[in-house]
Amino acid sequence: MVIRSLSIALLVLYLAPAAAQNELKEKAAASVDEQYVAxxxxxxxIWSYEEIAFRETQSAAALKAYARANGFTVTENVGEMPTAFIAEYGSGKPIIGILGEFDALPGLSQATVPEKQPLNEGGAGHGCGHNLFGTASLGAATAIKELIEAGQLKGTIRFYGTPAEEKFFGKLWMVRAGVFDxxxxxxxxxxxxxxxxxVQTGLALVDFVVEFKGxxxxxxxxxxxxxxASDGLELFTTGINYYREHxxxxxxxxxxxxxAGEVVNVVPDYARVWTRVRDGDRQGVQVVYDQVKRIAEGAAMMANVEYELTLISGIHEVLVNxxxxAALQANLEAMGPITxxxxxxxxxxGIQAAVGKPEIGIESKIEPLEETQKTPSGGSTDVGDVSYxxxxxxLRATTAPSGTPWHSWAVVACGGMSIGHKGMKYAAEAMARTMxxxxxxxxxxxxxxxEFVEDLDGYEYDGMVPAGPPPVDSRF
Incomplete structure (x- = not known):
């Protein structure tokens, strides 16, 4: 009887923290529910502002206003970028951060209808769903802030408003400023x-501009x-295209x-090309970048023109943890899928029909935790540098149906209606529970x-950004 009583007591002690933790998660989820309309x-x-890299003035202002209204202390002009900011609440350790993006892509203006229909011809649009991204992250941060304010969690929650992910990779200058340290x-x-x-690493990359002057x-x-000058440019791109085989x-x-010139009856004295090189890791990118720089030099020599190569930025692949x-996966499985x-x-x-994909609708399911592939695929993100x-x-949360071309009008359409809104809410709740x-x-x-220290294996992070301020007023 004594042994049984002791076993029950130990079981109660074991289950009590888990029960308290689940209660806090339910409160965080309830907060996200209460915030949903807002x-x-x-x-x-932010979807309607459709502001591109380093021009996200209204979008950043709206996020900052929401943060201040919910009791956060806001620090502006982070890393010398007017649209970068930090919203913080609490004190001491642990410090848990959450990232939020909010820039749009040029040329993707679109109404919330399942066929291509620009709202503003030639205007920008949220073809990567960043109107949802920053908003969900701030909603999750607010849910945690409320628990800290109520004395139910201890530590600091910090939301990072990170601009210009689509073009210049604003997080690089935030890393350089030490705000994640x-x-x-x-x-x-x-x-x-x-x-x-x-849990995939994505691709590292380097961005640079080559100018030819004749x-x-x-x-x-x-x-x-x-x-x-356009001869130099054409020889450069021809060299790149031959290099692809190797x-x-x-x-x-x-x-x-x-x-590449303005009129056909003038030999152009100026030409410019923006170039991006990617590979599975920073080391591989450097090899390709060095060769492409030599191609630029050779092209200028053959065309008898001068050239100038300007580094814009470079980013690491993601260091997966x-x-x-696994902790996030457990929370997804406890929540269940979006309906x-x-x-x-x-x-x-309708979206799938418009882009020529099978009309299967949205699959309502949670994918199992994948193995991290040794050979990455997909896109790139400046989150990689943060992860180092x-x-x-x-997390990835569904905001558009399968088969939807990303960085397209179709993503813009979904991001401005309930499919996108549901994914936003789901992401906010999943991240709040995990936090x-x-x-x-x-x-x-x-x-x-x-795990983080072991995976770094002594690597000392070295950001790939040019000296001086970030390119907020870039001529490119």
């Missing part, structure tokens, strides 16, 4: 066509007096010709940090 309004405002664990999410914990002349009367399968090279990922109405499924099928400074847990774990479970934080 978060939807905030997301729709004291954070214990970082949370992050991204809109997606599926709901799962993100001598203008009349294209018919005296072309021999001209030195054609790179690893993980390498991606893109370019955008921004200027599987310990943190959709018949009308939302019809909207999704602080252990980072990442409860991070605040209350010292052992979990210790294991996350241990």
């Amino acid at each position: 978060l939807t309004e905030l997301s729709d405002k 004291d954070v214990d664990v970082m949370m992050d999410w991204h809109p997606s066509a599926s709901t799962k914990v993100s 001598q203008a002349a009349h294209a018919a009367a005296d072309p021999w007096n001209g030195r054609d 790179v690893k399968p993980s390498v991606r090279i893109h370019y955008d010709i921004q200027n 599987r310990t943190g990922a 959709y109405t018949e009308a939302e499924q019809e909207f999704a099928k 400074v602080v252990p980072t847990i990442r 409860v774990d991070l605040f209350t479970d010292d052992d979990l934080r210790e294991e996350i940090r241990k």
